[in-house]
Amino acid sequence: MSRGRGEEDDDIEDEEYEDEDQFLDDEDYDKDEDVGRGRGTSSKKRRRSVFIDDVAEEDDEDDEEDDDELYGGCGKKNSKAPRVASQFFDLEAQVDSDKEEEEDEGEDDFIVETGADLPEEDAGRRMHRHSLLVREDEQEDIEALERSIHARYARSSHTEYDEETTDVEQQALLPSVRDPKLWMVKCASGRERETAACLMQKYIDKGSELQIRSVIALDHLKNYIYVEADKEAHVREAVKGLCTLFAAKIMLVPIREMTDVLSVESKAVHLSRDTWVRMKVGTYKGDLAQVVDVDNVRQRVTVKLIPRIDLQALANKLEGREVAKKKAFVPPPRFMNVDEARALNIRVERKRNSITGDYFENIGGMLFKDGFLYKTVSMKSISAQDIKTTFDELEKFRSPSNNGEGEIVGLSTLFANRKKTHFMKGDAVIVVKGDLKNLKGWVEKVEEENVHIRPEMKGLPKTLAVNDKELCKSFEPGNHVKVVSGTKEGATGMVVKVEQHVLIILSETTKEHIRVFADDVVESSEVATGVTKIGDYELHDLVLLDNNSFGVIIRVESEAFQVLQGVPERPEASLVKLREIKCKLHKKFNLQDRYRNPVSVKDVVRILEGPCKGKQGPVEHIYKGVVFVYDRHHLENAGFICVKADSCCIVGGSRSNGNRNGDSFSRFSSFKTPPRVPPSPRRFARGDPPFDSGRRHGGGRGGHDALIGTTVKIR
Amino acid sequence: MFFHIVLERNMQLHPRHFGRNLRENLVSKLMKDVEGTCSGRHGFVVAITGIENVGKGLIRDGTGFVTFPVKYQCVVFRPFKGEILEAAVTMVNKMGFFAETGPVQIFVSNHLIPDDMEFQSGDMPNYTTSDGSVKIQKDSEVRLKIIGTRVDATEIFCIGTIKDDFLGVINDPTTA
Numbered sequence: 001m002s003r004g005r006g007e008e009d010d011d012i013e014d015e016e017y018e019d020e021d022q023f024l025d026d027e028d029y030d031k032d033e034d035v036g037r038g039r040g041t042s043s044k045k046r047r048r049s050v051f052i053d054d055v056a057e058e059d060d061e062d063d064e065e066d067d068d069e070l071y072g073g074c075g076k077k078n079s080k081a082p083r084v085a086s087q088f089f090d091l092e093a094q095v096d097s098d099k100e101e102e103e104d105e106g107e108d109d110f111i112v113e114t115g116a117d118l119p120e121e122d123a124g125r126r127m128h129r130h131s132l133l134v135r136e137d138e139q140e141d142i143e144a145l146e147r148s149i150h151a152r153y154a155r156s157s158h159t160e161y162d163e164e165t166t167d168v169e170q171q172a173l174l175p176s177v178r179d180p181k182l183w184m185v186k187c188a189s190g191r192e193r194e195t196a197a198c199l200m201q202k203y204i205d206k207g208s209e210l211q212i213r214s215v216i217a218l219d220h221l222k223n224y225i226y227v228e229a230d231k232e233a234h235v236r237e238a239v240k241g242l243c244t245l246f247a248a249k250i251m252l253v254p255i256r257e258m259t260d261v262l263s264v265e266s267k268a269v270h271l272s273r274d275t276w277v278r279m280k281v282g283t284y285k286g287d288l289a290q291v292v293d294v295d296n297v298r299q300r301v302t303v304k305l306i307p308r309i310d311l312q313a314l315a316n317k318l319e320g321r322e323v324a325k326k327k328a329f330v331p332p333p334r335f336m337n338v339d340e341a342r343a344l345n346i347r348v349e350r351k352r353n354s355i356t357g358d359y360f361e362n363i364g365g366m367l368f369k370d371g372f373l374y375k376t377v378s379m380k381s382i383s384a385q386d387i388k389t390t391f392d393e394l395e396k397f398r399s400p401s402n403n404g405e406g407e408i409v410g411l412s413t414l415f416a417n418r419k420k421t422h423f424m425k426g427d428a429v430i431v432v433k434g435d436l437k438n439l440k441g442w443v444e445k446v447e448e449e450n451v452h453i454r455p456e457m458k459g460l461p462k463t464l465a466v467n468d469k470e471l472c473k474s475f476e477p478g479n480h481v482k483v484v485s486g487t488k489e490g491a492t493g494m495v496v497k498v499e500q501h502v503l504i505i506l507s508e509t510t511k512e513h514i515r516v517f518a519d520d521v522v523e524s525s526e527v528a529t530g531v532t533k534i535g536d537y538e539l540h541d542l543v544l545l546d547n548n549s550f551g552v553i554i555r556v557e558s559e560a561f562q563v564l565q566g567v568p569e570r571p572e573a574s575l576v577k578l579r580e581i582k583c584k585l586h587k588k589f590n591l592q593d594r595y596r597n598p599v600s601v602k603d604v605v606r607i608l609e610g611p612c613k614g615k616q617g618p619v620e621h622i623y624k625g626v627v628f629v630y631d632r633h634h635l636e637n638a639g640f641i642c643v644k645a646d647s648c649c650i651v652g653g654s655r656s657n658g659n660r661n662g663d664s665f666s667r668f669s670s671f672k673t674p675p676r677v678p679p680s681p682r683r684f685a686r687g688d689p690p691f692d693s694g695r696r697h698g699g700g701r702g703g704h705d706a707l708i709g710t711t712v713k714i715r
Numbered sequence: 716m717f718f719h720i721v722l723e724r725n726m727q728l729h730p731r732h733f734g735r736n737l738r739e740n741l742v743s744k745l746m747k748d749v750e751g752t753c754s755g756r757h758g759f760v761v762a763i764t765g766i767e768n769v770g771k772g773l774i775r776d777g778t779g780f781v782t783f784p785v786k787y788q789c790v791v792f793r794p795f796k797g798e799i800l801e802a803a804v805t806m807v808n809k810m811g812f813f814a815e816t817g818p819v820q821i822f823v824s825n826h827l828i829p830d831d832m833e834f835q836s837g838d839m840p841n842y843t844t845s846d847g848s849v850k851i852q853k854d855s856e857v858r859l860k861i862i863g864t865r866v867d868a869t870e871i872f873c874i875g876t877i878k879d880d881f882l883g884v885i886n887d888p889t890t891a
Contacts, residue, residue, distance in 0.1 A: 477827075478796055478863025478874060494863045494874050497826040504826055506810075506874060508865075513810055513824065 175258050180213045182258050183227045183235045186249035192217035192225050195244045199227075202238070212238045216261065226253070226261055271301060276389060277382040283308055283330055284375075288393045289382065292374060299379045306333040306396060307366075307373035314364050315344040333396075335371030336363070390487060423451050423468065427522075430474035431466060432500070440474060473518045475503055482524040488514050492524070537561065537578070542585040542621040542628070545576060550585060552621055552628050554638040564637045566626045568610070568644045573637050589622045591645040605629055605648040612641045616651055716798060718791050720757065721767055724749065727780045728772070742766060745785055751818075755866040758793025759818045792817050794861050794873050801885060802875075804855045807840045814857060819871045823859060827876035829883075849884050856885045 175181075187195050196217035203210045211234040216226040225245070229235045232250060239245045253261060271277075275291045289303035310331040341348055341363055349362040360367040360374065367374045423429065427443045429451070441453035441464070450465040475481060475495045482492045483505070491514060493505040501518050537543060537553060543563065544550050554573060555562035563576045593599045594608060599619060606616035607629065617631035620640070627648060629641045724745065732740040746763055753759040770784040794800070794816075802814035802821055811824040825834065825842075832842040832851070841852035851857060859875040859882055866872075877883045 477876075480863065480865060494865065496824040496874060504824075506822065506824055511810070511822070513826070 175255055177255070180228050180230045181255075182253040182261060183229060183232065184224050184251045184253055185227055185235065185239060186246045187217075187223055187225050188244040188246075189223050191244045192222070195225055195242065198242060198244075199238060202242075210234075210238050218261070218264075220264065271379070271384055275384060276387050277301075277303065277384045278387055279303075279305070279377070279381065280383055281381045282377075287333065288387070288389055288397070290397065300376055301379055301382065302374060302376045303382065304372045304374055307336045307368065307371075308333050309336060309366075309373075311341055311344055311346065314341075315346050318346055318364055336361075336368045336373065337371070338363075338368070388486075423471065423473070424522075428474050429453060429471045431470055432472045433470040434466075436464070436466065436470075472501060473521065474498070475518065475521070475523070479523055481505060481521045483514075483516050483521050486516060486520040488516055489520075537581060537584065540620060540630075542623060544582045544585055546580045546582060550623055551576075552640055552642075554640055562638075564628070564640050564642060566623060566628075566642055568626055568642050568647070571611075571637060571642060585621075585623055587623075589624070591622055591625065591627065593649045594646045595649055597650045599627065599645060599648075599650055604651045606651050607641065607643050607648045609647045610643060612643065615641060617641075716793060716795060717761070718758075718793065719764070719788065720791060721786055721788050722749075722757065722760075723784060723786045726783050726785050727775075728783060730779045730781070733781075738769065741769060741783060741785065745787060749787075749789070753818070753866065753871055757791045758866075759791060759871060761790045761792050761817070763787050763789045792819065794819050794821075794864050794871060796861055796864055799858060799860045799882070800875075801856055801858050804851060804853055804857060807834075807842065807852055809834050809836065809840075812842065812851060814859065814875070819873060821859060821861065821873040821875045823857075823875045823877055827862075827874075827878050829878055851884055858882050858885055 196215045199212070199215045203212075211231075212227050212229040214228040216228070218224075218226075227235050227238065229238070232252070235250055236247050239247045239250075271291060271294050273291060273293070277289050277291060279285055279287050279289055284305055287305055287308075289305045291301050292304050293302040295301065308331045338348055338361055346363055351360050351362050351367075352358070353360055358369060360369050362368075423443050423446050425443050425445065429441060429443055431437055431439045431441075439455055439457065441455040443451055444454050444463050445452040446468075447465075449467060451468045451471055452463045452465050453471070454463055475498055477495050477497060479495045480492070481495055481503070483489055491505070491507050491509065493507040493514070495503055496506050496513065497504040498518075503516055503518055503521060505514050505516060505521075506512070507514050539553055539556050541553050542550065543553060545563070550566045551563035551574075552566075553561045554564050560575050560577045561581070562573050565572045565574060588600070591599050593605060599605060599622065601619050601622060604616060604618050605627065607613055612631075612634065615629070615631045615634055617629045617634075617639075619627055620630045621628040622645070625645055627643055627645050629643060629648070630639050631641055632639050634641055726741055726745055726748070728737075728741060728744065732744075745766075749760050750762060751760065765788045767786040767788060769786075772781040772783045774781050800816050800821075802816040804812050804814045805820075806813040809825070811822055811826075811828065814821050814823065828842060828851075831844050832849070833845070835841050835843055839852050841850050843850045857877060859877050860879055861873045861875050863874045864871060
């Protein structure tokens, strides 16, 4: 049947429905097309989804009659099913089944097969269809009715079918080119609602003269209103005479964006006591503040801040001494000290807040308590979403009286209002709020608002959905973690201690404790090597500085180096920028230690005098009479010690000269090279004080080259 | 904990070492290569105690080197999380103290030292209880529990705690 193909869906449905009627008519009633049609029309109206234009409906009724027989033929299968009709059944769904059958009909040859192919659906639908028809005279067969209801509701579990229709419905509802357009009109600030009301009143007065369709004023969009109309001219006409609207600025909203105008995402900001917020305006702009009291009626909050008061200027102002001129700079944040204020003769009043019963100091109209400034501001001037704070800021907020004591209050709210904490599948988490507090689990799935976790405890369902504001990543001491955001990004280490949201990690690179928020950390087995190189200069390089001094790089920081100066007397590490370094020093020097043994790089020496006396280690660098020794037990300056060459003595053999005894396998390429024997200088053993002789022997025993073959005199 | 296990390794030998002393050369090379290294799985190889067997050598194409699969017995040391060990303190600073047991270095952070012990800096920095009865300084022996390990290519590093029962100083060098 080609007729179905070329026409619109509406019509097909229409026809089918018509068929339906005819078919049934054939069965039990007189062929009453009119009745069928009439019913068809009425039911069409009902069945018709609202959005589809009803106009085209009437056209195709005549086409169907011919096919009825055929249709009836193929539909015979379930003709026995009593067409129980209850007038209460909804006719809308019938459309679907008809459509299906219509397509079946199209291929005559295959009718039987397709019928067989979709037996359940067809059968169900046919029964469905039968039951849905309105037949006033029909008697209800109770059993059949039951069956049909079962079938109908069994079928309605085909959810994809339902959703398809809703999707399609939604798409069809979107504005098209033929629908009225949305125009954006500029309006006086703060008067949007008023303007919208005025236009409505104008419409009521003028009636259909005003050709605009609607007016929209949005709360979150200031200075503009939207007018729905077909033509711009209509908008202009409507707007004429209203002083709050500026007809000069009328803009068309593109069709794609029309839906966005009306879709509003409400971000419920949970403002409660002890929430951390940031100020958006005023002298305290950008400062961290803690909410003390919330007044929803007047949309105001009382916050606690670290005051930025210049007491001197305040004193001057109060005493009328100087004209308060606009300050170009903002005073630094500092706790208010009442005694200081009194010293400057500022009047300090001690007032009692009737509501909370606390005592406040009133200085110059501002309320202070415990050094903090308590200020009442409107909700618009604070931002509560996604506040990132550093540890220092939170530290400062601890009341100056109890230093180092107690938890930082309100950390959980800080985290609650944070952006999504990037939970990943497999993370270990712990519930921190609500009934399930302290339940540990692992993340299975992350959704918009909820996170599904697999709890650790038995007896609970396999996965639980928890709001992501109530979850926090959990770690155990001994976990190897990496910091992925925040100030300490890139550091790796092992967790030493866990304090709810804060972790203490022992960093690999610096072997120091760092405090980070649990949010910023993920478990990983990576080990960070730290930054060892900036530009051409690497860690532990000997470099020449601008002012002709030299030193060894002991630490590489983000922008600069820590350099240990080459001054033996004062071990001093200074911070040096990249551009202050002239060049690297490579030259090989040969120095002699106290006992005139040649010292070169990699020899182990012991320090004989000075603050580091007794330490020993390999020589890393030699330059201009100064030796840099690396002792891993030395705590300062990353283990580097700077000494004069003659305050140390060599220990053991000289390493730089090749193989140690019997070590032929260490280097396959070299055969047993005999230790290098320099032309032995005719030297006499100096008259060493007895306590030194042991060392000399030690030196000699190690195969010290210079001694072999020399003539010595024993005293 | 120490283990005595059998490991296998493929040793490459240069033809110059062939001859009468092939086996000795192979064994010395093995010792040179393996003793003192550490791996993530077995831990630190302390010493080789014996060679179980040496397989047939396979000549490599292109070079003249020959690969022998060698099975050997050795003593290894591997620290485990949760293990309790004795260690000797090597360094004390305000972040905590370092202790060594064999080739393994263990760091005990000050957060994991009982709260009544405080850091005293000075000539010999140490941790002392408020009444001075217990002192942790260089060369003291402590019993500690390992809470986390990390294995590098060449060394094993651990973090330990003495904050639990029965942990802490065993032997004080100053009093003993």
